[in-house]
Amino acid sequence: MVNITINNKKIQVPEGTTILNAAKQAGIDIPVLCYHPDLDIKANCRICVVEVEGARTLQTACSTRVWEGMAVRTNTPKVRQARKIIVELILAGHEMDCTYCKRNNRCDLQKIAADLGIRENPFRHVERDLERDTSGPSLERNPNKCIKCGRCIQMCGKVQGLSLLDYAGRSDEVEIKPAFGKYLTDIACVACGQCAVVCPVAAITEKEDIDRVWEAINDPDKVVIVQTAPAVRVALGEEFGFEPGKVVTGKMVAALRALGFDKVFDTDFTADLTIIEEGNELLQRLSNGGVLPMLTSCSPGWINFIEQYYPELLPHVSTCKSPQQMFGALAKGYYAAKIGKRPEDIFSVSIMPCTAKKYEAQRPEMSVDGKNPDVDVVLTTRELAKMLRQAGINFDALEEEEYDAPFGLSTGAAVIFGATGGVMEAALRTVYEVVTGKTLPSLDFKDVRGLEGIKEATVDLNGTPVKVAVAHTLANARKLMELIKSGKADYAFIEIMCCPGGCIGGGGQPYGTTNEVRKKRIAAIYEADRDLPIRKSHENPAIKKLYEEFLGEPLGEKSHHLLHTHYNDRKA
Amino acid sequence: MSNKVKKLLTARFGVVSPDSIEDYIKNGGYASLKKALGMDPEAIITEVKASGLRGRGGAGFPTGIKMESVRRATGSPKYVVCNADEGEPGNFKDRYLMEKDPHQLLEGMIISAFAAGADYGAIFVRGEYINSIKILDNAIKQARKAGFLGKNILGTGFDFEMDVYSGAGSYVCGEEFALLAALEGKPARSTFKPPFPTTEGLNGKPTQINNVETFANIPHIIDMGGAAYAALGTEASTGTKLISLSGNVNHPGLYEVTYDITLREIIEELGGGVPGGRAVKMVQLGGPSGPIIPPSLLDLKIDANEMRKYNLSIASGAIIVIDDRADALDILVRIMEFFHHESCGKCTPCREGLGQVLGLLDKFVDGTATEADLKLLRNLLDVMSQASLCGLGQAAPTAIKTILQYFGDELCGRIGAAKEVK
Numbered sequence: 001m002v003n004i005t006i007n008n009k010k011i012q013v014p015e016g017t018t019i020l021n022a023a024k025q026a027g028i029d030i031p032v033l034c035y036h037p038d039l040d041i042k043a044n045c046r047i048c049v050v051e052v053e054g055a056r057t058l059q060t061a062c063s064t065r066v067w068e069g070m071a072v073r074t075n076t077p078k079v080r081q082a083r084k085i086i087v088e089l090i091l092a093g094h095e096m097d098c099t100y101c102k103r104n105n106r107c108d109l110q111k112i113a114a115d116l117g118i119r120e121n122p123f124r125h126v127e128r129d130l131e132r133d134t135s136g137p138s139l140e141r142n143p144n145k146c147i148k149c150g151r152c153i154q155m156c157g158k159v160q161g162l163s164l165l166d167y168a169g170r171s172d173e174v175e176i177k178p179a180f181g182k183y184l185t186d187i188a189c190v191a192c193g194q195c196a197v198v199c200p201v202a203a204i205t206e207k208e209d210i211d212r213v214w215e216a217i218n219d220p221d222k223v224v225i226v227q228t229a230p231a232v233r234v235a236l237g238e239e240f241g242f243e244p245g246k247v248v249t250g251k252m253v254a255a256l257r258a259l260g261f262d263k264v265f266d267t268d269f270t271a272d273l274t275i276i277e278e279g280n281e282l283l284q285r286l287s288n289g290g291v292l293p294m295l296t297s298c299s300p301g302w303i304n305f306i307e308q309y310y311p312e313l314l315p316h317v318s319t320c321k322s323p324q325q326m327f328g329a330l331a332k333g334y335y336a337a338k339i340g341k342r343p344e345d346i347f348s349v350s351i352m353p354c355t356a357k358k359y360e361a362q363r364p365e366m367s368v369d370g371k372n373p374d375v376d377v378v379l380t381t382r383e384l385a386k387m388l389r390q391a392g393i394n395f396d397a398l399e400e401e402e403y404d405a406p407f408g409l410s411t412g413a414a415v416i417f418g419a420t421g422g423v424m425e426a427a428l429r430t431v432y433e434v435v436t437g438k439t440l441p442s443l444d445f446k447d448v449r450g451l452e453g454i455k456e457a458t459v460d461l462n463g464t465p466v467k468v469a470v471a472h473t474l475a476n477a478r479k480l481m482e483l484i485k486s487g488k489a490d491y492a493f494i495e496i497m498c499c500p501g502g503c504i505g506g507g508g509q510p511y512g513t514t515n516e517v518r519k520k521r522i523a524a525i526y527e528a529d530r531d532l533p534i535r536k537s538h539e540n541p542a543i544k545k546l547y548e549e550f551l552g553e554p555l556g557e558k559s560h561h562l563l564h565t566h567y568n569d570r571k572a
Numbered sequence: 573m574s575n576k577v578k579k580l581l582t583a584r585f586g587v588v589s590p591d592s593i594e595d596y597i598k599n600g601g602y603a604s605l606k607k608a609l610g611m612d613p614e615a616i617i618t619e620v621k622a623s624g625l626r627g628r629g630g631a632g633f634p635t636g637i638k639m640e641s642v643r644r645a646t647g648s649p650k651y652v653v654c655n656a657d658e659g660e661p662g663n664f665k666d667r668y669l670m671e672k673d674p675h676q677l678l679e680g681m682i683i684s685a686f687a688a689g690a691d692y693g694a695i696f697v698r699g700e701y702i703n704s705i706k707i708l709d710n711a712i713k714q715a716r717k718a719g720f721l722g723k724n725i726l727g728t729g730f731d732f733e734m735d736v737y738s739g740a741g742s743y744v745c746g747e748e749f750a751l752l753a754a755l756e757g758k759p760a761r762s763t764f765k766p767p768f769p770t771t772e773g774l775n776g777k778p779t780q781i782n783n784v785e786t787f788a789n790i791p792h793i794i795d796m797g798g799a800a801y802a803a804l805g806t807e808a809s810t811g812t813k814l815i816s817l818s819g820n821v822n823h824p825g826l827y828e829v830t831y832d833i834t835l836r837e838i839i840e841e842l843g844g845g846v847p848g849g850r851a852v853k854m855v856q857l858g859g860p861s862g863p864i865i866p867p868s869l870l871d872l873k874i875d876a877n878e879m880r881k882y883n884l885s886i887a888s889g890a891i892i893v894i895d896d897r898a899d900a901l902d903i904l905v906r907i908m909e910f911f912h913h914e915s916c917g918k919c920t921p922c923r924e925g926l927g928q929v930l931g932l933l934d935k936f937v938d939g940t941a942t943e944a945d946l947k948l949l950r951n952l953l954d955v956m957s958q959a960s961l962c963g964l965g966q967a968a969p970t971a972i973k974t975i976l977q978y979f980g981d982e983l984c985g986r987i988g989a990a991k992e993v994k
Binding site for chain 1 (some may be wrong): 591625721742761763790913915916917918919923924925926927944948954957958959
């Protein structure tokens with residue numbers, strides 16, 4: 001332990017602690033912009049400067065580690081002036097349309113400026129007028145708002161292993177952008193949106209589609225239905241002041257009804273369906289000598305990755321559509337007829353923790369009638385929160401409500417799709433019982449849970465040990481792909497989720513996502529699983545009914561048409 | 573006066589051919605290496621510490637301590653890196669050292685590597701110094717052939733290799749962290765410290781990084797011994813100093829002096845004074861990143877103790893003489909345009925600050941500046957020098973700050989000038 005004083009307060013902290021974390025312990029918040037707890041320390045924004053006794057210059061709290069006897073002052077006139085001028089300098093080069101900005105009231109820079117009491121900017125405004133990139137269906141880049149903190153570079157490079165963004169140029173002409181200034185749609189971007197989650201301002205954001213949903217809701221000729229992904233219910237509450245990890249399923253359902261959706265369904269239903277189809281596909285591959293290991297296909301960022309980086313491994317990918325797209329196909333290819341409507345009369349919205357889902361929904365093959373997309377609009381968790389605020393819905397005051405039939409009933413196996421390892425665990429619960437005919441002694445496959453990058457487990461299926469693996473983030477996915485290519489991957493089944501922590505850490509989730517927050521959301525996911533009466537997909541009575549009434553059998557002709565898809569080699 | 577000119581590092585200039593290792597050896601070259609390789613590395617460090625040698629790149633950190641830190645640091649391999657990115661306008665001493673006597677630098681680096689426990693050395697040469705690069709490349713080949721580089725040097729079991737590297741000419745490469753980044757093949761941008769290069773330098777390994785002139789001193793320290801070397805200088809500043817004298821002087825050029833010489837002696841006696849008998853108006857020390865001082869301070873000796881009284885130092889040894897025709901504001905605009913162009917853009921104060929400084933200076937040029945602009949300029953400069961990530965942003969304000977200190981009227985006098993003209 002090291003003894004230091006911060007603002008005359010004596011504290012003891014472990015050796016190696018940064019001033020930033022030591023101050024936190026002393027109850028002092030130091031503002032940060034480039035710092036992010038899950039990324040490397042960069043110390044380039046200089047907002048966190050403090051006075052350290054004996055130092056010639058101000059020191060950055062994020063990067064400077066304490067030493068015995070260190071005396072730190074975080075609130076001197078010199079420190080306040082430095083922070084104020086630094087923020088004024090940033091604002092002078094920043095597109096100042098805060099009231100129109102997507103991140104108004106959700107912006108780190110705005111908050112710091114407010115906290116520092118900046119009322120005017122003495123510096124001349126520097127008009128950058130750089131081209132915005134609105135080329136893609138998922139993400140938009142506005143370089144005029146970029147503050148060059150470099151968080152997105154680290155996220156894309158270090159966590160996802162893609163390195164599609166970097167600094168270009170120098171001095172005040174520095175920009176963070178794809179190589180040669182290409183559009184996001186012209187590079188091998190997977191649209192995961194992790195850059196947008198860590199961006200402290202609105203330099204990279206999801207493409208907003210809220211108005212299209214309002215339009216549909218207000219159209220009397222449309223039946224507007226909505227599906228909600230497993231991970232949304234454990235994060236949406238954060239947008240309304242709940243602690244991370246609060247399960248708000250019932251309130252979310254009530255809120256969606258209050259917005260005017262005709263039917264509120266659950267993507268969990270098609271997650272259960274995915275398990276039935278994917279589980280059977282796995283069994284078929286195992287018994288027919290099919291391509292193994294089989295790879296999951298629910299994460300569209302991951303699909304974008306393998307199509308662009310490892311197309312030679314596409315035969316490994318399950319042909320199952322993602323739960324979102326299975327839902328979309330059923331909505332237009334089954335539900336419409338069931339309620340006496342044409343597919344085009346149904347407007348299908350999905351609420352996702354994900355930005356890549358926006359891309360997935362507009363893929364041409366994701367259309368049962370070949371004309372209209374099966375999922376018309378994808379909104380992120382953040383966009384849903386915005387809609388609720390626009391509608392003046394007091395989320396906290398809502399009474400909990402239930403999902404609508406027939407796509408409202410789901411199991412614990414479906415809920416855990418939201419966490420890394422969840423799809424694997426859900427699949428194992430079903431595959432084990434289908435193969436062995438025995439009831440699982442414990443439903444919890446704890447080896448595949450948690451934030452470790454690559455997890456492994458072996459399951460005994462009637463005397464045959466079946467080895468499985470789980471990876472989250474694309475840097476980890478890449479390791480497994482290389483292992484498969486080298487012929488050393490002795491797994492039967494691999495789950496891959498694009499985003500850190502799985503969908504609960506998706507690119508469309510509330511700002512402020514950190515690994516600490518991810519852990520809380522994951523805990524909530526397993527809590528929701530534990531609390532559900534049915535925890536195995538194959539025991540979902542609504543799924544059984546759907547097969548009896550419409551689909552016939554898993555991997556059958558209707559399934560093939562509606563629930564399975566194909567992939568494309570998109571390597572540049 | 574002549575006793576203050578001392579040829580130590582420049583002694584072989586013009587005597588040896590830079591292309592000839594034989595010339596160098598004939599004139600005493602590599603004798604220090606032979607001597608050093610017979611010494612205990614700790615004893616070399618003791619001599620270097622006793623010599624009082626301080627870094628000649630500008631910051632003046634004690635070289636022996638740096639060497640010792642690298643030796644003590646855990647981590648392998650260890651490196652020596654020579655900062656030969658002499659990009660600061662007004663500096664040309666390193667170029668002379670590389671182009672007139674390249675083996676002196678090599679010898680200094682090899683001895684330093686032996687002392688610090690390094691087995692690889694890199695010389696990072698300013699991109700524009702094409703001739704220096706050629707000469708060094710050739711010198712390294714010769715040294716390798718002669719057995720001063722490579723495996724089992726002179727049969728002592730010491731292995732050491734080195735190569736020449738260069739950038740594309742970015743000024744910030746002279747900043748040591750940016751230089752190390754460039755050596756690693758990354759864009760030349762600095763990073764926060766600590767950790768310092770002595771523990772986490774090139775490729776994250778312990779690295780002794782020194783200026784060309786610093787390394788060039790090492791063979792002489794080994795040759796004469798630390799105490800004798802220390803006796804050459806003053807109490808605070810030992811050895812000799814290379815001075816790059818330029819600007820409005822009759823005899824600009826490179827001079828090697830001892831630290832008891834005054835700025836005035838350098839300018840008037842070595843430099844032959846200002847052409848046309850004009851008066852010195854101001855002198856900039858070190859280059860654009862250095863202070864601009866008035867003639868009243870020219871009687872200061874370049875010794876560290878004496879200059880420190882005025883918060884000055886001789887730094888890298890550049891002395892730029894500016895005569896009475898010059899306009900301070902004009903000079904400042906040029907200097908700040910230089911830094912604005914050269915900022916790497918990584919940290920906020922430097923990236924966004926320099927453009928704003930230029931904007932404020934423009935107001936003084938136009939005569940539209942107000943008292944509030946002056947206050948803002950002062951505050952901005954304070955924050956840049958206090959909060960910038962690296963030496964570039966921290967030092968960029970020095971010229972304006974010292975003009976405000978010593979020639980305040982040149983700026984303050986322009987406040988509201990436009991109104992007066994009307």
